[in-house]
Amino acid sequence: MSTTPADIEAMFTDAKGAFRFARWGRPIAPIVFGVDDATLNIFKGAVEALSALTQHPLAETDFELGVNLMFFMFKSWDELSDLPDLDRLVPELDQLVPKLKSQGASQYRLFRFDDQGAIQACFVFICMDGPLADWPAESLALVQASQAFLLWGDQAFAERSPLARLPNGADILRPDVGDILRAAYAPELPHVAHDASFSLRLFARVSGAQAG
Structure with a gap:
């Protein structure tokens, strides 16, 4: 299942509903x-x-x-x-x-x-x-x-772990979480963002990685 801009926004939204991104x-x-x-x-x-x-x-x-x-x-x-x-x-x-x-x-x-x-x-x-x-x-x-x-949102992993389990029982980082982490540290992006529209910038880089 592909990551959407709404998915990314939710992962950096705090308990008060504010978007907070920081690396x-x-x-x-x-x-x-x-x-x-x-x-x-x-x-x-x-x-x-x-x-x-x-x-x-x-x-x-x-x-x-x-x-x-x-x-x-x-x-x-x-x-x-x-x-x-x-x-x-x-x-x-x-x-x-x-x-x-x-x-x-x-x-x-x-x-x-x-x-x-x-x-x-x-x-x-x-x-x-x-x-x-x-x-x-x-x-x-x-x-x-x-x-x-990253400064993830309060509920980012409340229902689903950032890890995925392989058939052999070993745990790895979920591919979508890895894509977000990689995208979040793109040199052209700022260290901090408080506007939810920033999720679109992350999504552009995540979707490019998933398409590749």
């Missing part, structure tokens, strides 16, 4: 907390795969923040409150943790933006004491990385 405006410097070396390499591999897809560069360090894409994996939301200095990076942590616990959330992404509105940093919180505990590390890493590369 990274600087190289991504990732780090993963709370995992063993094998899982760390899997997450880094997923970020590298998204970097290759979008042609957006990675970096060892960020000139301002040191690292700017942080994955935190833990078994209880309460563990976040015990992480040293995290409250300095995420001042709203004290209010955020009780809210996420009451909602029974298994994941949360918090974005920071630069003066132009482009993504400056992303904090990805993954609670493994729930449905995500049974996910293969490769699938979990890919789904989290794909959702950190």
